[in-house]
């Protein structure tokens with residue numbers, strides 16, 4: 087653990103997470119509250135601009151980045167359940183404003199207080215305090231922007247090691263790209279698919295029933311391939327596993343009402 | 348070399364369905380990257396060396412002109428003739444003229460991407476000279492009439508069986524299955540060429556300013572043969588190959604072979620300082636060094652992409668690239684493939700002409716992680732993508748879509764409506780989401796409002 091834990095955590099729930107994995111985001115809220123953090127969620131947040139930025143549309147990305155900086159500037163600490171969106175804010179926001187000293191320093195300051203969820207949890211919480219349960223055999227996919235972009239590798243594994251009932255089996259190259267790449271998968275669908283299939287082969291070889299990851303984009307892509315192939319393997323977001331409210335088959339252990347603090 | 352970068356998508360699709368070739372590429376590139384990983388695992392100072400190497404290249408590119416002058420002066424003092432070529436056509440012409448005036452009929456070549464870049468073989472053949480590639484991989488693709496598909500392993504896309512068949516067809520030998528036997532066939536065939544050739548052509552991995560030395564790394568000994576046997580040796584050297592001297596070379600020698608093939612050191616490291624001297628048995632009578640610009644001086648002025656000139660052409664970024672692993676080098680449509688090809692080709696041929704290349708990347712960053720000179724390849728691709736946008740390289744439709752999307756994302760109300768619409772419309776817009784992906788009824792915005800808000 088490093089430094090003093092913040093009292094209030096401001097959530098940044100990226101657009102794909104918002105639309106595709108809302109209950110996982112809810113699990114994160116639940117978990118953070120259970121661990122004693124005050125959780126805030128600025129309702130005006132939208133997308134961080136990454137899809138535009140990655141395709142070279144820097145102006146639209148800047149526009150969204152400015153907006154984002156305004157919304158989150160006052161936060162004590164930002165937690166985000168996506169490696170790539172965290173990397174966008176942390177690494178690319180400052181780069182986008184290299185020519186604008188004032189916005190640059192605001193972007194930098196923001197970058198210092200944003201954490202991807204597993205980074206945050208390992209930095210400020212003792213993993214054994216999380217006390218999650220999840221039954222099944224799973225493998226972990228390291229998303230590119232999380233592992234190479236933010237240097238995250240041990241963090242999710244340290245957290246998962248404490249999850250009761252979970253058996254983690256590493257695949258051959260957990261850091262290999264899943265082929266998503268945002269609009270890349272639309273521009274070059276065949277290439278994207280070929281890369282994805284390599285990933286699926288590795289996942290299959292582990293005999294896992296679950297693929298855990300921390301990036302909604304990769305999870306969506308991987309699940310899509312699994313569906314296409316008719317494989318019974320399912321994806322799970324890391325925070326969903328750690329949230330500990332589901333038994334891996336989606337059954338809630340506690341009613342929604344009780345989760346409200 | 349002629350380019351067909353415009354056909355990237357088509358060629359990529361073709362590669363993906365090529366079966367054998369696809370398998371050969373993915374096997375070989377994976378093998379190379381494994382070997383690299385193992386080699387670096389045994390080199391604790393590896394990361395520091397990469398940082399050192401990057402710094403050396405940065406300084407060498409910064410002071411390139413100075414070092415080039417120093418190099419040329421030193422090399423000339425040793426008896427070499429140094430010629431500066433502004434472009435490939437000039438370099439080809441120089442070599443043609445030289446060959447003609449020297450009465451040369453046959454030319455042997457060591458492996459060189461720079462000569463591929465300027466299409467030297469074609470130019471010489473058209474001028475009536477017989478040209479033989481002597482590197483085994485290059486020899487194979489020369490026989491097959493194909494361009495290289497990898498920076499260091501040009502015939503990487505070919506299976507053993509294909510090579511065996513090719514030798515039967517082109518060299519008239521029996522069908523040999525054994526790779527060693529095939530190598531012997533090539534060797535025997537090429538051996539006599541070294542004796543007949545009046546001119547040997549090579550590239551160079553480094554040019555040492557201090558001593559006027561060119562350095563060539565290889566594994567087969569063919570480059571050494573090609574540069575010592577024939578009466579004349581011509582080295583075609585890109586401007587960016589110049590480094591200060593021997594002590595800098597040591598850093599690269601530790602990194603280059605490890606990055607390329609996982610070897611501690613290339614089997615042959617030749618340091619060539621001037622032509623053969625009077626009392627020496629080996630070495631050519633004449634050494635010509637062509638310092639090739641072909642756009643490099645311009646790339647150097649480009650502050651955002653300049654780091655691409657640090658490239659050692661080790662091929663490590665190709666081997667780890669998920670896109671390269673699947674489609675191989677030919678789809679990139681020009682000499683340089685993989686991540687570095689995607690960063691360089693648009694500089695050589697024009698951003699819009701090669702615009703698919705920088706776009707054909709997931710920005711996974713595997714390349715930057717292995718590059719021995721720490722070229723920030725994904726950043727270069729992003730810069731090129733920005734330039735494509737600035738040059739209005741995308742369809743009007745796409746541009747409006749992105750613009751509209753950004754406008755919508757700037758308004759919380761619009762954003763929320765868009766999320767709802769995605770849920771409702773996903774069944775009507777095929778391909779909006781991968782198959783079987785469901786959008787839950789309540790997005791998190793609503794979930795928060797209904798269930799989590801304090």
Ligand code: SF4
Nearest residue numbers: 658659661662664718
């Ligand atoms: S860019 Fe780096 S990794 Fe790629 S070929 Fe050049 S030196 Fe090697």
